[in-house]
Amino acid sequence: MIRGLMQSFFRRCPQVEFAYWAWRTRAQRAGLPRYRVLSLEETIRLIAQEQKSITRYGDGEFNNILKVSKPHYQANDDRLGRILQEALTAERDDLIVAIPGPLHSLEGEQLSSKYFWVRYLNTHGAKLKSLLHPQRLYGNAGISRFYLGLEDKNRAFHLAQQLKTIWEKREVLVVEGEFSRLGVGNDLFANAASLHRILGPSTNAFVHYDAILEAAVQHGKDKLILLALGPTATAMSYDLACRGCWAVDIGHVDVEYMWMLQKATHKIPLEGRFVSETSEQADYAIPAAYRESYEQSILMKIGV
Secondary structure (H helix, E strand, O other), X not given: OHHHHHHHHHHHOHHHHHHHHHHHOHHHHOOOOOOEEOOHHHHHHHHHHHOOEEEEOXXXXXXXXXXXXXXXXXXXXXXXXXXXXXXXXXXXXXXXXXXXXXXXOOOOEOHHHHHHHXXXXXXXXXXXXXXXXXXXXXXXXXXXXXXXXXXXXXXXXXXXXXXXXXXXXXXXXXEEEOOOOOOOOOOOOOOOOEEEEEEEOOOOHHHHHHHHHHHHHHHHOOOEEEEEOOHHHHHHHHHHHHOOOEEEEOOOHHXXXXXXXXXXXXXXXXXXXXXXXXXXXXXXXXXXXXXXXXXXXXXXEOOO
């Protein structure tokens, strides 16, 4: 009877259920540091105003280094793991190394996000201690996940406007997966001076890493380079910064922007795009109204 009453109460008060579960599993996180992470706003400001490159780490990148899982969009690779580990410890004035904000605090996160990151720390937190330094100040990797995981959707709108200041009146080179199609059918990059694309594979892009990297250097040397290629983008943003390029690992920014415009409450497929985190996919066909301008923006395709 008591158990039934508790279950009924938790159904009505899911935040209390989370707090109780987090308390019960606290021993699994004992001794883990609270990592120092900048706010989303401060991270965006450093990129936009000081033209810093950024390499972003999430669970996928950590898992690749630790070899603890095999994401369906990028197979684990020893060389990729070595570059990711090198970039994670890099100390360059022109590069922000970013990790998830929840590794500092769960405040402001949606309940589903809180559960995800506490579970992740329960399972892999001890291993993360070998990768991260508790005294280092990291950027916030959530700059491209500014909508669905946050409780305050008004904040998400303001973050989107701040993100647009990064590429305002700038020439932009997008290096993305074949079906990522950043900015197609929305106004995300309407304030950029120009936008061209290099397309790579939608999955396992690291197979063509060297060719994509050289093409990005060739076509993006004096431009803002935006990367959306999963863990490959995390590694490549570091290598591009080392070559004197301004490279921003921007990941899911377009997907989150579309979800925000549609007022989505969960991860949904999007027309004309590959969304790696949904079990279903919408049609990949580009609406006719945007097809010609999209095709004209493509400089080259590698591995597709």
